[in-house]
Amino acid sequence: MADPAIHSSAIIAPGAEIGPDVRIGPFCVIGPQVRLGTGVELKSHVVIGGDTSISEGTVIFPFASIGQDPQDLKFKGEHTRLEIGARNRIREYVTMNPGTEGGGGVTRIGDDGLFMANCHVAHDCQIGDRVVLVNSVAVAGHCVLEDDVIVGGLSGIHQFVRIGRGAMIGALSMVTADVIPHGLVQGPRAHLDGLNLVGLKRRGASRAEIAELREVLARLHDGAFRDTARELSTMDRGEMVGEVLEFILGPSERSFLKPA
Template sequence: MQIAGKRSDSAEIHATALVDERARIGENVRIGPWCIVGPHVTLGDGVHLHASVIVDGHTTLREEVEVYPFVTIGMAPQDLKYAGEPTLCEIGAKTIIRENVTIHRGTAQGHALTKIGASCLIMANAHVAHDCVLGDRVIIVNNVVMGGHVEIADDAKVMGSAALHQFVRIGRGAVVGGVCGVEMDVIPYGSVLGNRARLVGLNWIGLKRSGVGPEEMQAMRRAFRTLYPRHGSTDVVLEARLADVRREYGHLQRIAEMLDFMEAPSRRGLTRVARNEGLSETEGA
């Protein structure tokens, strides 16, 4: 990585690109035509900005990030309280950001940081708002929009045109269905669908792909049925069920993670199970 005001001799910068002389430019960086790179930007080794990309603010793109045309990263947040504070934006290594994505930097009232992890895929026209934190290997499909302060854990997937309310948490390995409005937290490995998101089960396909064995799958199915019975429950009963599941299955890492998530403080509460929905006898088999 080069110090501010210097660039690697291996960087390829198109003649039409505007790259501030104070930006830090790593080895083998490629900056295409009509790109703009601000003075407080750091581009790690192997970063590729295709064309007409704007990277501004105190923004860092880690190694081998690839950014497609008409993306803006690190611009000021869409928050009327923002007063120009030097907040941050960070994109993890090997993340791919497709056309027309917008990613805004954080706010002083939030984390002061918008962060996307490593090896993520952010598809075309998605919006990552101020103070959002995405883990590693997250997939955000076309036209997804996020309010501020959204948290998405590792390996989660958000399908096309979903909308995530501010402060919503999406747990590890969860999947959000397309055209789905998510107003409350989604448990780890959960699967939500609907115009207003409702929990319809666990992400069995994702669990199988990640190598979860049949015995653990069955335990997760039984735990889910205990936590989310067909006929709902009061908060008091839910607390008792959480305790029952922890006592019987708390030694299993994924179930313990679900319980920790459900018991953690939440600004939005937990997504409710879909009415009249339950797991069939064959799910998770």
């Protein structure tokens, strides 16, 4: 506790692993199974428990609660984990829970994400890189959010839902089914509303690639998603379309969001 980068009011349990250049502010509480990587910063009043690892450069803001028991009545105290990647920004009052035995035992957060105030990431979720959850987003258990997903404020993601890479969820949406990669979804009971054109352009998608995605999306609207995707997958398609078709044909416990 003599380290000037660790405030004298912080409580760090024996067994916690604190990496180089870590900064721990006033009134933080760190449990015995916590591992903080190089350059992690806890602003103040942060509570981290459970078997939780946080990689280099991640910053956690006041009153976040990380690694506490899952909000699942089936959880009986079994050993599970929470893994948080590098360079994330985890804002005020965010909660992130570890996994459960029935869901694989681990919740994973990728790198370079932004989790705005009051967000919740539930047990057994798998969150990719560069994901943005805007204020008060709630992600239920067992969800998968692939890389570059953005979820607008006050939205809810139903348990077991998958959201494909580069998809955009509009604010105040309730997402109850899978969202295709690069899809744009919005609505109180959300529906598929086209492509996330802004995100595609930011990632350098060409006009030809966007046109091909639009063509395939129009075909998918004509019938059952999986049947149409199987038919389209036999044709010569570009990489982005291939990604959408692979996602649709992948394992899922949910249906797919379709146009209103």
